[in-house]
Amino acid sequence: MVAMVEEVGGLLAVAESSWGDSLRAPFAALAAGDRDALEAIWLLASRRLYALALWRTGDAEDAADAVQEVFVRLASGRASLRNVESPHLWLLAAAHHAAVDATRRRARRRTEPLADATFLVAQEGDPERAARASELSRAVARLPRAQREAIALRHFGGHSFREIARATGVPTFTAASRCRLGLARLRRLLGGKP
Amino acid sequence: MSDLFPPGLEPPSPPPELRARVLSAASRAFDAAPEHDAWTRALSSPVLRLAWAASVAVLGAAHLFVSLRRAAPPPDPVSPEIRQMARLPRIDVRSLPDEAAPTPIRAEERS
Numbered sequence: 001m002v003a004m005v006e007e008v009g010g011l012l013a014v015a016e017s018s019w020g021d022s023l024r025a026p027f028a029a030l031a032a033g034d035r036d037a038l039e040a041i042w043l044l045a046s047r048r049l050y051a052l053a054l055w056r057t058g059d060a061e062d063a064a065d066a067v068q069e070v071f072v073r074l075a076s077g078r079a080s081l082r083n084v085e086s087p088h089l090w091l092l093a094a095a096h097h098a099a100v101d102a103t104r105r106r107a108r109r110r111t112e113p114l115a116d117a118t119f120l121v122a123q124e125g126d127p128e129r130a131a132r133a134s135e136l137s138r139a140v141a142r143l144p145r146a147q148r149e150a151i152a153l154r155h156f157g158g159h160s161f162r163e164i165a166r167a168t169g170v171p172t173f174t175a176a177s178r179c180r181l182g183l184a185r186l187r188r189l190l191g192g193k194p
Numbered sequence: 195m196s197d198l199f200p201p202g203l204e205p206p207s208p209p210p211e212l213r214a215r216v217l218s219a220a221s222r223a224f225d226a227a228p229e230h231d232a233w234t235r236a237l238s239s240p241v242l243r244l245a246w247a248a249s250v251a252v253l254g255a256a257h258l259f260v261s262l263r264r265a266a267p268p269p270d271p272v273s274p275e276i277r278q279m280a281r282l283p284r285i286d287v288r289s290l291p292d293e294a295a296p297t298p299i300r301a302e303e304r305s
Contacts, residue, residue, distance in 0.1 A: 076224070
């Protein structure tokens with residue numbers, strides 16, 4: 001299964017429906033007690049989950065903790081996975097909750113303010129694109145966490161507002177509003193039209 | 195995708211060392227998780243839950259049906275004791291012979 005998954009490559013480019021469908025087999029295998037299914041799920045989902053957690057928490061370390069938490073939950077509650085209807089929404093919701101928890105833990109610890117996280121990177125080593133990615137990252141860092149998360153799920157995950165709403169536990173209208181307001185604010189921060 | 199995000203930009207990939215860390219933690223959790231026995235699996239089975247709910251609903255409906263068909267008769271306002279007394283043969287004093295007839299109570303006996 002892992003070899004089959006590795007052939008997929010370019011995970012963010014995989015169409016949404018096929019991503020959800022491709023997770024069904026590893027979820028079923030994990031529920032049946034196949035440990036290798038964890039690695040298959042990692043290959044299919046880690047980039048999306050890490051992106052969601054990073055845009056939600058605004059910190060690479062917290063995002064890594066959140067992704068780890070998702071996989072621990074997967075492994076420890078594997079028996080209940082056979083009843084999961086939408087594995088991709090299960091994973092996104094788990095990553096959302098883990099990221100929220102990581103943010104709360106950090107707030108309780110009252111550590112020093114976060115350094116600017118890198119929210120976007122250029123695929124190739126193009127300096128112009130890298131500069132644009134850096135400029136956008138600085139602007140994205142100034143958005144509220146919920147708006148950042150909605151934008152990441154919508155524009156880089158390719159999810160519908162309904163799916164974003166289900167993953168983040170808010171009404172669909174709220175998910176759409178967060179996305180719209182976040183983009184409007186981002187435009188203002190970048191000096192573009194409102 | 196919004197025009198704010200030109201093609202070629204995307205969120206960063208997870209750091210390479212994260213894969214080993216996450217899979218190791220997940221593997222430990224996998225080993226620590228209790229294996230569910232047949233009873234636990236049966237109790238968490240949606241099909242069996244549905245069957246259980248359906249049987250409770252059928253039993254409830256059957257109970258109502260039987261109760262309504264064998265409705266108890268309305269309660270009698272007259273108690274059984276009084277009804278029995280009413281059924282006693284009545285004695286007509288006038289038909290009794292003189293020696294069996296009750297003697298009227300005289301006024302001086304009353305006091």
